[in-house]
Amino acid sequence: xxxxxxxxxxxxxxxxxxxxxxxxxxxxxxxxxxxxxxxxxxxxxxxxxxxxxxxxxxxxxxxxxxxxxxxxxxxxxxxxxxxxxxxxxxxxxxxxxxxxxxxxxxxxxxxxxxxxxxxxxxxxxxxxxxxxxxxxxxxxxxxxxxxxxxxxxxxxxxxxxxxxxxxxxxxxxxxxxxxxxxxxxxxxxxxxxxxxxxxxxxxxxxxxxxxxxxxxxxxxxxxxxxxxxxxxxxxxxxxxxxxxxxxxxxxxxxxxxxxxxxxxxxxxxxxxxxxxxxxxxxxxxxxxxxxxxxxxxxxxxxxxxxxxxxxxxxxxxxxxxxxxxxxxxxxxxxxxxxxxxxxxxxxxxxxxxxxxxxxxxxxxxxxxxxxxxxxxxxxxxx
Numbered sequence: 001x002x003x004x005x006x007x008x009x010x011x012x013x014x015x016x017x018x019x020x021x022x023x024x025x026x027x028x029x030x031x032x033x034x035x036x037x038x039x040x041x042x043x044x045x046x047x048x049x050x051x052x053x054x055x056x057x058x059x060x061x062x063x064x065x066x067x068x069x070x071x072x073x074x075x076x077x078x079x080x081x082x083x084x085x086x087x088x089x090x091x092x093x094x095x096x097x098x099x100x101x102x103x104x105x106x107x108x109x110x111x112x113x114x115x116x117x118x119x120x121x122x123x124x125x126x127x128x129x130x131x132x133x134x135x136x137x138x139x140x141x142x143x144x145x146x147x148x149x150x151x152x153x154x155x156x157x158x159x160x161x162x163x164x165x166x167x168x169x170x171x172x173x174x175x176x177x178x179x180x181x182x183x184x185x186x187x188x189x190x191x192x193x194x195x196x197x198x199x200x201x202x203x204x205x206x207x208x209x210x211x212x213x214x215x216x217x218x219x220x221x222x223x224x225x226x227x228x229x230x231x232x233x234x235x236x237x238x239x240x241x242x243x244x245x246x247x248x249x250x251x252x253x254x255x256x257x258x259x260x261x262x263x264x265x266x267x268x269x270x271x272x273x274x275x276x277x278x279x280x281x282x283x284x285x286x287x288x289x290x291x292x293x294x295x296x297x298x299x300x301x302x303x304x305x306x307x308x309x310x311x312x313x314x315x316x317x318x319x320x321x322x323x324x325x326x327x328x329x330x331x332x333x334x335x336x337x338x339x340x341x342x343x344x345x346x347x348x349x350x351x352x353x354x355x356x357x358x359x360x361x362x363x364x365x366x367x368x369x370x371x372x373x374x375x376x377x378x379x380x381x382x
Contacts, residue, residue: 010082014049049208075211100172102313145367150316154233156216172314173211197277197303200342208309226328228377232263249290251372267295277303288343306336
């Protein structure tokens, strides 16, 4: 069986409600981050990328349903509806659904929420999506900290290779809420300015919200212009600390090495790295060590957190979609906010939108609990 490909895709974000619009704004170095003043979320201003509720309602209303859904459900429904619109096969037992999120409808636990607190269960979120689209199969919920979005692609690929499904839809999303912002604030990880991944002057993380979706399929006739082959993937837990990454980059390094082994490529064949880059001191330093150990220090690299902030369980999927379009457009997009190197190992940070022939890119992610995932993608029409 051929390796699966990623086909139809959509991004719902502060930069736009379709992938092409979002990528175009990234190419112009436009950020979706803005200063937010909302005492119900945090007692001081903070930077975030948040989806305009009016625009979301307008997009969602076009679907013609009157059932009541949460904000996150509307985001994910709007995204997945766009991804599904060109899929002409029935959603039968050969079509799977993976829902990727870290906190789901956590806002349902707010005392002022109009939804039952049971809505906060991740399984309930998945059930709402299944029922809305009438999938026949039970959805799979994937919640493994901040690697969830890219790990979902790995799981989809493996399910297809094991002949469990022919097609798997992956939808990911997370919200900016008081619960999430207060948590990162308690870690003293929030930046009071737009984040600067890998930069000497970085001062912490921004949190954003987004929904994204893709189709992973073994049917290459469903390919679109930006389609990529899922070449190889791997995950490794470094078991270092509940919130701190390995100081030696061990888990990420092993993930990269295993993914390259499966893909049967060497480091010098990787054209571009879409890295995690949260702009926190320990994460960025750990990544620089892992990339150096993997022989990738000279490969052009960016973090997209300067455009969206960290979108948690959706970040890996969101950034994979941008990487697909990067390959299609043969264009490297700037790592927004970077000014001067702030990690101990050399990295080839992309400073400006640059045209370059691209064929293979590496997507990495690392998260709480020591989780690390690496996936290699190849341009389908290369």
